[in-house]
Amino acid sequence: MRSLILKQNNLAPQGAPIRPVADEIEVNEMLSKTVDEAKERGIRRVRDEIEALARQFLWNEKGAYHARAQAALATIYDAGLITFEEFQTLGNEMGEANGKAAEQARAYSDSLDAPAGN
Numbered sequence: 325m326r327s328l329i330l331k332q333n334n335l336a337p338q339g340a341p342i343r344p345v346a347d348e349i350e351v352n353e354m355l356s357k358t359v360d361e362a363k364e365r366g367i368r369r370v371r372d373e374i375e376a377l378a379r380q381f382l383w384n385e386k387g388a389y390h391a392r393a394q395a396a397l398a399t400i401y402d403a404g405l406i407t408f409e410e411f412q413t414l415g416n417e418m419g420e421a422n423g424k425a426a427e428q429a430r431a432y433s434d435s436l437d438a439p440a441g442n
Contacts (some may be wrong), residue, residue, distance in 0.1 A: 359405065365434070366400035370414050378421035381428040393418050 373393035380386040397418065401411045 325427070328428070352356040363400070363405040366403070366405050367410075367414070370396045370400065372418070374414075374418050374421045377418065378424045380425040381432040383429045386422070386429050390418070390422050393421070400420075 370393060373389065373396050375387065377389040380389050393425050397411065397414050400406050401408075405416070
């Protein structure tokens with residue numbers, strides 16, 4: 325990019341070789357690939373956190389994993405990697421996982437309160 329600017333403004337030092345600049349389409353394709361890969365990795369991370377949340381059965385762990393999933397989701401949304409609709413879909417998945425974890429935590433708490441032998 326710098327060589328392009330120097331070339332356009334004729335600011336390149338005399339005799340300095342100017343490296344060729346990649347074709348604009350090539351650059352856009354490279355950026356698009358990078359963004360798509362970042363989006364896929366981000367969504368995968370959110371879904372991994374959601375899966376981990378759904379497996380929790382202790383109240384404090386449920387809260388911690390819910391916060392982790394929320395942070396991962398907010399990060400990819402704030403970075404502009406996902407649309408609002410994708411944000412809502414992942415948020416709904418997180419809500420379902422949180423509900424499942426709450427049921428498991430309630431059942432586990434109840435099993436600790438039950439008298440021995442029942």
